Amino acid sequence: MTTMTPDHQDRKIVLITGASSGIGEATARRLAAEGHHLVVGARRTDRLARLAAAIEAEGGSVDPRRLDVTDRADVAAFADEAVRAHGRVDVIVNNAGVMPLSRLDSLLVDEWDQMIDVNVRGLLHGIAAALPHFQRQGSGHFVTVASIGAHQVVPTGAVYCATKYAAWAITEGLRQELDPGIRVTTVSPGVVESELAATITEPGAKEAMRTYRADSIPPDAIAEAVSYAIGQPADVDVNEIVIRPARQR
Numbered sequence: 001m002t003t004m005t006p007d008h009q010d011r012k013i014v015l016i017t018g019a020s021s022g023i024g025e026a027t028a029r030r031l032a033a034e035g036h037h038l039v040v041g042a043r044r045t046d047r048l049a050r051l052a053a054a055i056e057a058e059g060g061s062v063d064p065r066r067l068d069v070t071d072r073a074d075v076a077a078f079a080d081e082a083v084r085a086h087g088r089v090d091v092i093v094n095n096a097g098v099m100p101l102s103r104l105d106s107l108l109v110d111e112w113d114q115m116i117d118v119n120v121r122g123l124l125h126g127i128a129a130a131l132p133h134f135q136r137q138g139s140g141h142f143v144t145v146a147s148i149g150a151h152q153v154v155p156t157g158a159v160y161c162a163t164k165y166a167a168w169a170i171t172e173g174l175r176q177e178l179d180p181g182i183r184v185t186t187v188s189p190g191v192v193e194s195e196l197a198a199t200i201t202e203p204g205a206k207e208a209m210r211t212y213r214a215d216s217i218p219p220d221a222i223a224e225a226v227s228y229a230i231g232q233p234a235d236v237d238v239n240e241i242v243i244r245p246a247r248q249r
């Protein structure tokens, strides 16, 4: 990956939640290589430290920080610390998510709660953390990583898809309410190589995912979409991008 040095105005301070693996990690790597400053959060700090070392070895700049998006105060501090350190924040990529799929009659209620806490409350916490800064600045960019699960429901996916429908709705509502200085993008991936299916505990859902996830695209395909959205001129708002593997129906 080549490192480019954008003009000061084009060098953005970018927050990413859930950057310790998969799409968040790939997005951090790509945006750092493009010359942006990354502030990356997740719970697995060992993984974040490795990511930060790799980014810095390539000449990029990054602040890794332990983050639990289910903790509202922690997410607020994540954004506030970035503003204290860098004077502003330009983009927040609300990406952290979990997907312990199961049939409703398995009654894995704790896992339903976990999906709601991370995928919905975590997103809301990210919005609440960045919005006051974006409004004070008169500029900013919210990027939500939703899913094709925001557009269709499948068996074992009732709760996961519900959280992604919610993510889509919250992000679209945000877009409609905000002044045009603040941009809003929903990125909805299809099947992407990552650790996401590792959170599935129900044997039937686990087995079904092996077939469903056989055709996947690399996480950098999603990172490239985020890069495209944030790289547009200030008066261009890329509202929504859906990216599936070409073989996925």
Ligand SMILES: NC(=O)c1ccc[n+]([C@@H]2O[C@H](COP(=O)([O-])OP(=O)(O)OC[C@H]3O[C@@H](n4cnc5c(N)ncnc54)[C@H](OP(=O)(O)O)[C@@H]3O)[C@@H](O)[C@H]2O)c1
Residues within 6 Å of the ligand: 017, 018, 019, 020, 021, 022, 023, 024, 041, 042, 043, 044, 045, 047, 067, 068, 069, 070, 095, 096, 097, 098, 099, 118, 145, 146, 147, 148, 149, 188, 189, 190, 191, 192, 193, 194, 195, 196, 197, 219
């Ligand atoms: N892969 C796909 O096929 C696919 C398709 C559609 C949408 N998506 C969405 O893409 C996003 C990223 O998923 P991925 O595919 O890259 O899976 P992944 O490799 O499992 O990454 C998920 C990330 O979320 C973080 N996370 C989970 N709980 C968290 C918490 N409480 N606080 C902070 N971070 C937390 C994880 O970090 P820690 O565990 O270290 O905290 C990890 O960095 C998710 O929102 C997912 O729903 C993925």
